[in-house]
Amino acid sequence: MSEKTVSIDIKKDLFGANEEAASKNAEVFKKHGIVAIDIMGSVGTGKTQLIEALCERLSEKYPILMIAGDLATRIDADRVGSHGVDTVQINTGTACHLDARMIRVAIDDTDISKYKVVFIENVGNLICPAGYSLGVGKKVVVVSVTEGPYMIRKHPLTIKRSDMVVINKIDLAEVLDFDVDALERDIREVDANLPVFKVSSKIGTGLDKLIEYLGL
Amino acid sequence: MHEFSAALSIVETAVQAAKENNVSKVKAVNVEVGEFTFLVPEQLEFNFEIASRNSVVEGAKLQITKKKGALKCDDCGFEGESQVDTDIPSQIAVFSPMKCPKCKGSSTEIIGGKEFIITNILAEVTPA
Ligand SMILES: Nc1nc2c(ncn2[C@@H]2O[C@H](COP(=O)(O)OP(=O)(O)OP(=O)(O)O)[C@@H](O)[C@H]2O)c(=O)[nH]1
Ligand SMILES: [Mg+2]
Ligand SMILES: [Zn+2]
Numbered sequence: 537m538s539e540k541t542v543s544i545d546i547k548k549d550l551f552g553a554n555e556e557a558a559s560k561n562a563e564v565f566k567k568h569g570i571v572a573i574d575i576m577g578s579v580g581t582g583k584t585q586l587i588e589a590l591c592e593r594l595s596e597k598y599p600i601l602m603i604a605g606d607l608a609t610r611i612d613a614d615r616v617g618s619h620g621v622d623t624v625q626i627n628t629g630t631a632c633h634l635d636a637r638m639i640r641v642a643i644d645d646t647d648i649s650k651y652k653v654v655f656i657e658n659v660g661n662l663i664c665p666a667g668y669s670l671g672v673g674k675k676v677v678v679v680s681v682t683e684g685p686y687m688i689r690k691h692p693l694t695i696k697r698s699d700m701v702v703i704n705k706i707d708l709a710e711v712l713d714f715d716v717d718a719l720e721r722d723i724r725e726v727d728a729n730l731p732v733f734k735v736s737s738k739i740g741t742g743l744d745k746l747i748e749y750l751g752l
Numbered sequence: 753m754h755e756f757s758a759a760l761s762i763v764e765t766a767v768q769a770a771k772e773n774n775v776s777k778v779k780a781v782n783v784e785v786g787e788f789t790f791l792v793p794e795q796l797e798f799n800f801e802i803a804s805r806n807s808v809v810e811g812a813k814l815q816i817t818k819k820k821g822a823l824k825c826d827d828c829g830f831e832g833e834s835q836v837d838t839d840i841p842s843q844i845a846v847f848s849p850m851k852c853p854k855c856k857g858s859s860t861e862i863i864g865g866k867e868f869i870i871t872n873i874l875a876e877v878t879p880a
Pocket of ligand 1: 582
């Protein structure tokens with residue numbers, strides 16, 4: 537029997553399955569009038585602290601669900617849960633980002649119609665989560681003054697593919713001699729129109745503006 | 753390290769196609785990767801080798817075609833391929849692929865270069 541080499545056409549979009557799941561999630565959020573926000577950023581930039589601060593200010597006004605993506609622990613979900621909001625933990629195992637199907641599972645596990653606001657804390661990582669749509673209204677990148685001045689230059693594509701940037705821990709800028717305006721100028725180099733918010737999730741600076749922008 | 757799951761999706765798709773076509777051995781897998789994805793071709797190749805072990809795809813060559821990014825500029829109306837400006841200092845050169853090649857502004861929107869597509873495989877088939 538003779539074998540021959542042939543070309544077999546496939547033409548499949550390998551991001552397609554995630555994009556499809558993301559648009560289904562988006563439909564669910566839309567149907568229930570839910571504001572869903574994906575919060576991503578490197579380890580320790582203050583994603584959980586920001587969500588806690590927002591929940592503190594919003595939990596009386598809206599029923600909130602927090603979906604926490606973490607490699608293995610419930611720590612962040614429990615921190616946010618202490619503010620009286622419901623939480624779902626997704627243990628991502630070795631995966632470096634949440635994907636739309638994980639969010640789908642989390643949605644199916646809860647009575648999503650109960651909520652008006654969904655905060656999703658992505659896995660601490662400034663690269664991988666940026667490439668995967670979850671079906672949220674806004675993808676927020678949290679950077680902070682403790683990661684040094686070059687975060688934007690090292691990760692311009694992550695910034696470009698986000699919907700807004702939060703510069704967190706500005707209360708530490710002075711003591712660290714950190715030039716927040718220079719960081720903002722770098723963001724402007726990447727995108728002239730991206731909304732940028734300078735906040736301290738710890739003491740509350742700048743949060744009102746952010747909340748207003750989110751329409752909450 | 754999303755390259756491993758990305759590589760796995762290539763392998764799974766190739767294995768499926770091999771099954772449907774009576775393939776005895778896959779020699780090459782062709783994919784297209786956009787400039788504005790977060791996929792690094794070298795890491796994709798490395799992970800592909802691991803992900804394809806013990807499958808009909810094992811030993812196949814992963815052939816990656818890089819796709820240029822494309823931008824749309826809100827300031828001057830430019831629409832087309834992004835460019836890397838070699839005249840600008842390297843410490844800000846990182847921004848240049850995302851800037852408008854025409855007016856150099858950053859009121860740009862990514863309109864191409866996010867693709868990750870498996871186009872075809874080259875395979876040995878046993879005639880039935
Ligand atoms: N001074 C100051 N500290 C902050 C602020 N926001 C967060 N922190 C501190 O920074 C540390 C990390 O904050 P987290 O909220 O856990 O950061 P994270 O991004 O959720 O971290 P991972 O989930 O591990 O990726 C904690 O010790 C916070 O108290 C801030 O605005 N100012
Ligand atoms: Mg956290
Ligand atoms: Zn332009």
